[in-house]
Amino acid sequence: MSAVLGCGRYLPPRVVTSEELGSELGLGGTAVAERSGVMRRHYAEPGIGPSDLGREAALAALGAARLGPGDVDLIIFATMTPDIAFPGSACFLQDKLGCDTVGALDLRAQCAGFLFALAAADRFVRADRAGRVLVVGAEIHSTALDHSPRGAAATPYFGDGAGAVVLGATTEPGVLATVLHGDPAGAERFWCEFPASRHYPTRMELEHLEAGGHFYVVDAEAVHPQAERALAEVAREALDRAGVAPGAVALFLAHYLDHRVARRALESGLGVGRDRVVATAEGAGHIAAAGIPIALADAVAAGRVGRGDLVCCAAFGAGMSWAGAVIRL
Amino acid sequence: MSEAINSRILGLGHFVPERVVTNADMTRLMDTSDEWIRQRTGIEERHFITQDGGPSDLALPAAEEALRAAGIKASQLDLILLATLSPDVDFPASAAFLQRRLGVSGMPAMDVRNQCSGFLYMLATADAFIRTGGARYVLAVGAEVHSTGIDLSTLGREVAVIFGDGAGAAVLGPEPDPRRGILSTHLHSEGKYAEKLMVEVPNSRSRPRVTADMLSGPGSRLWPRMEGRYVFKHAVTRFPEVIHEALAANGYTVSDLDLLIPHQANLRISQLVAMGLELPEEKVFNNIQRYGNTTAASIPIALHEAQLAGRVKPGSLVCLAAFGAGFTWASALIRW
Numbered sequence: 001m002s003a004v005l006g007c008g009r010y011l012p013p014r015v016v017t018s019e020e021l022g023s024e025l026g027l028g029g030t031a032v033a034e035r036s037g038v039m040r041r042h043y044a045e046p047g048i049g050p051s052d053l054g055r056e057a058a059l060a061a062l063g064a065a066r067l068g069p070g071d072v073d074l075i076i077f078a079t080m081t082p083d084i085a086f087p088g089s090a091c092f093l094q095d096k097l098g099c100d101t102v103g104a105l106d107l108r109a110q111c112a113g114f115l116f117a118l119a120a121a122d123r124f125v126r127a128d129r130a131g132r133v134l135v136v137g138a139e140i141h142s143t144a145l146d147h148s149p150r151g152a153a154a155t156p157y158f159g160d161g162a163g164a165v166v167l168g169a170t171t172e173p174g175v176l177a178t179v180l181h182g183d184p185a186g187a188e189r190f191w192c193e194f195p196a197s198r199h200y201p202t203r204m205e206l207e208h209l210e211a212g213g214h215f216y217v218v219d220a221e222a223v224h225p226q227a228e229r230a231l232a233e234v235a236r237e238a239l240d241r242a243g244v245a246p247g248a249v250a251l252f253l254a255h256y257l258d259h260r261v262a263r264r265a266l267e268s269g270l271g272v273g274r275d276r277v278v279a280t281a282e283g284a285g286h287i288a289a290a291g292i293p294i295a296l297a298d299a300v301a302a303g304r305v306g307r308g309d310l311v312c313c314a315a316f317g318a319g320m321s322w323a324g325a326v327i328r329l
Numbered sequence: 330m331s332e333a334i335n336s337r338i339l340g341l342g343h344f345v346p347e348r349v350v351t352n353a354d355m356t357r358l359m360d361t362s363d364e365w366i367r368q369r370t371g372i373e374e375r376h377f378i379t380q381d382g383g384p385s386d387l388a389l390p391a392a393e394e395a396l397r398a399a400g401i402k403a404s405q406l407d408l409i410l411l412a413t414l415s416p417d418v419d420f421p422a423s424a425a426f427l428q429r430r431l432g433v434s435g436m437p438a439m440d441v442r443n444q445c446s447g448f449l450y451m452l453a454t455a456d457a458f459i460r461t462g463g464a465r466y467v468l469a470v471g472a473e474v475h476s477t478g479i480d481l482s483t484l485g486r487e488v489a490v491i492f493g494d495g496a497g498a499a500v501l502g503p504e505p506d507p508r509r510g511i512l513s514t515h516l517h518s519e520g521k522y523a524e525k526l527m528v529e530v531p532n533s534r535s536r537p538r539v540t541a542d543m544l545s546g547p548g549s550r551l552w553p554r555m556e557g558r559y560v561f562k563h564a565v566t567r568f569p570e571v572i573h574e575a576l577a578a579n580g581y582t583v584s585d586l587d588l589l590i591p592h593q594a595n596l597r598i599s600q601l602v603a604m605g606l607e608l609p610e611e612k613v614f615n616n617i618q619r620y621g622n623t624t625a626a627s628i629p630i631a632l633h634e635a636q637l638a639g640r641v642k643p644g645s646l647v648c649l650a651a652f653g654a655g656f657t658w659a660s661a662l663i664r665w
Binding site: 046047048049050074075080081082083084085086087088090091092093094095096101102103104105106107108109110113116119120122123124126127128129140142143144147178180181182183184185187190191192193194195196197198199200201202203204205206209214318319320321323 | 333378379380381382383384385386408409413414415416417418419420421422424425426428429434435436437438439440441442443444450453454456457458460461463473474476477478514516517518519520521523526527528529530531532533534535536537538539540541544545551654655656657659
């Protein structure tokens with residue numbers, strides 16, 4: 001069995017309002033806020049990588065668990081914006097935390113990445129391959145976004161940040177269910193093409209840069225309906241798997257690019273009251289692999305959930321990949 | 330309190346692009362020589378793609394072969410894993426593109442990004458899912474297209490002569506006999522040396538993370554940078570360490586081992602490791618001579634060739650071990 005021993009989060013200090021962003025993107029008035037539903041997001045300073053944000057979140061999670069970096073047996077890092085192309089961000093984090101020479105696994109499942117990492121961590125613990133796993137989701141989207149008018153469709157949604165959970169072996173089950181899914185049919189509706197190893201003879205050339213091929217493409221209108229359906233379905237599937245009735249859940253974490261779609265998925269699709277849903281992207285934008293653990297740490301810090309409470313997570317994003325989890329804290 | 334049932338490799342497959350690039354071919358692109366390459370690395374030739382095609386494209390035939398060998402249909406897979414350091418596109422994961430090429434959907438697809446140790450990190454992940462009933466059948470493919478990301482001029486020669494394109498696949502499933510299958514997995518990292526072997530761009534730490542300046546060669550930061558001396562020195566220490574760790578965890582010693590398959594980083598590293606372990610030549614499998622270093626793909630390609638050559642048979646005790654960028658290193662002990 002595995003359970004969450006502690007969680008933590010970190011947002012870089014610099015706040016970027018939707019008005020500021022609007023002037024860069026050539027969108028006046030309230031257009032950025034209307035498009036994304038987000039008033040502000042945080043951007044990391046130059047020189048800061050996801051592993052730096054991840055370190056702060058990890059230290060908070062370890063502190064909450066009354067553990068230190070030396071107690072970690074395995075690091076699992078989920079991100080779609082690694083520090084550099086390779087090696088993986090988990091390796092940088094291992095060094096920055098001063099962990100022993102433990103495994104440092106980097107996973108890529110985009111916006112649902114944290115729940116994929118959580119599922120893997122749960123499996124490593126239950127298989128007795130690790131006693132305590134540090135699971136980190138961290139993103140620096142700000143350096144990957146198009147801050148010209150061409151970025152008006154995608155850039156408003158995203159922010160930077162990190163969240164972390166320490167998962168440990170327990171006699172009472174904490175992670176009650178994890179469910180993971182993928183459907184690549186519409187992968188190009190939400191993707192970033194370059195650098196692309198598949199491009200012969202060179203994976204990225206100046207013409208791709210000039211065309212903005214290294215920026216995110218988000219066809220939000222095409223993705224929203226699929227996301228809304230999948231979020232409700234995967235939450236229901238995770239609850240069924242855990243043998244938990246929706247009414248027994250203290251808090252639902254709904255994670256998707258557009259928080260209004262995420263909220264609607266659980267409120268309308270699952271019939272959950274507004275006060276029991278946190279749409280992760282509402283506060284500081286969509287932070288992909290970091291959104292769920294940040295929202296979880298915030299809910300714990302605010303006293304919205306505590307020991308013994310049931311939390312149901314649902315995430316949907318690029319890939320397409322989506323996932324659900326039911327956790328007893 | 331492990332709930333475990335062992336996992337086992339049910340089938341293997343591999344694929345390399347048709348075009349063979351010999352050391353002599355490399356001398357036409359850069360100032361190098363067949364003798365220099367052979368002496369330092371043992372490599373004689375490698376395979377490069379000749380048209381647009383990503384790791385997921387190379388992974389497809391390898392995966393299909395592994396599925397056939399396992400007697401499993403793609404639709405029966407519960408999890409698709411792909412390990413690479415040269416993904417098809419920036420995102421989503423190459424596993425998603427492989428899933429599409431396989432014509433299936435519904436099951437999760439994710440990438441493992443652990444460089445040369447990627448196959449073993451992925452194997453450990455697959456094993457953990459299967460051991461706990463989280464998945465029954467898992468496809469684990471290591472696939473790389475290096476040739477579109479190396480500097481094929483004299484400036485890049487130290488790195489460019491090493492790498493090759495290719496894919497190797499394993500289908501894993503549950504094994505009821507507790508004495509068979511994957512006996513243990515061991516994962517390690519030391520990020521202090523992360524920048525001793527890296528590709529720096531895209532670099533999330535600088536805004537924007539890709540610029541014309543970063544791309545313009547010579548010295549494009551899209552190409553790998555390697556301090557070979559560090560890598561070599563740490564490899565020859567960590568390889569034996571993690572091999573001993575796997576053997577000791579299962580109560581075995583080197584003399585119990587039937588075959589060691591080291592990640593094919595450099596023939597000289599493999600030879601030094603074998604010598605240090607006092608393993609005779611017939612107990613170590615190397616094929617870097619024909620493929621170069623295919624990072625995450627090297628172990629499954631070698632394992633498949635070893636199986637085809639009759640060097641891995643039911644009952645064989647096989648150790649897989651890797652060391653590479655990160656630094657990461659890992660091992661797995663398997664009773665075939």
